[in-house]
Amino acid sequence: MNLGFTRILSPIDGIPGIAKAQIGDLVGPLTGELTTVSTLDPIKAYYSVTEQAYINFTRLFSDETIRTERSRQLELQLIFADGTTYPREGRVYAVDRQINPSTGALRVEALFPNPGNALRPGQFARVRVKFDTRKGALLVPQRAVSELQGSYQIVVVGSDNKAHIRPVKVGERSGALWIIEEGLKPGERVVVEGIQKVKEGAAVTPKPFVSTQ
Numbered sequence: 001m002n003l004g005f006t007r008i009l010s011p012i013d014g015i016p017g018i019a020k021a022q023i024g025d026l027v028g029p030l031t032g033e034l035t036t037v038s039t040l041d042p043i044k045a046y047y048s049v050t051e052q053a054y055i056n057f058t059r060l061f062s063d064e065t066i067r068t069e070r071s072r073q074l075e076l077q078l079i080f081a082d083g084t085t086y087p088r089e090g091r092v093y094a095v096d097r098q099i100n101p102s103t104g105a106l107r108v109e110a111l112f113p114n115p116g117n118a119l120r121p122g123q124f125a126r127v128r129v130k131f132d133t134r135k136g137a138l139l140v141p142q143r144a145v146s147e148l149q150g151s152y153q154i155v156v157v158g159s160d161n162k163a164h165i166r167p168v169k170v171g172e173r174s175g176a177l178w179i180i181e182e183g184l185k186p187g188e189r190v191v192v193e194g195i196q197k198v199k200e201g202a203a204v205t206p207k208p209f210v211s212t213q
Contacts, residue, residue: 014039015117038121041114045078045090047127048105075130076110088113138184139177144192145170155191155198157206163191163198
């Protein structure tokens with residue numbers, strides 16, 4: 001017997017799915033796929049950036065060659081559903097050709113090292129992009145910032161332990177923190193818990209905030 005026809009090899013290296021045919025089954029060109037093999041190291045991750053973020057990026061790097069080179073230098077992190085961070089950084093591999101008209105976002109393809117195949121296809125994670133390093137940035141917990149009709153405000157506690165509602169200009173988010181561009185000075189105290197109950201000029205008894213993250 002010609003046993004060469006009884007062995008099927010994948011043309012690529014990777015992890016196969018559960019086979020749809022078993023030993024002893026008769027298979028042929030019309031049988032359909034036997035399984036799916038995925039190359040997992042490196043593994044691809046897809047994420048989207050907003051149209052405004054893309055516009056801001058093109059303003060910083062108007063030359064296409066420099067823009068492409070800079071995008072491949074961006075440091076990417078995977079944030080799992082439980083909030084933990086994947087220990088290896090990824091890089092941008094490809095950018096889609098158009099903005100999705102239904103979502104207003106641009107799809108990006110990234111590659112992450114995956115030794116040991118810890119990551120699997122179909123797994124969900126958020127992608128965090130380290131675009132720039134801000135030195136001396138003023139950060140407050142996101143829960144300390146409230147939004148009202150497109151405007152942002154915080155509650156500041158003065159030296160007299162009275163609350164004062166103050167509008168602020170926010171910047172980028174960094175994890176569970178928000179960068180405050182304008183409206184707050186270093187050393188000022190802000191209300192993190194119970195800001196919905198605080199009224200302008202109300203006396204408060206401040207206690208140190210302890211983050212649970």
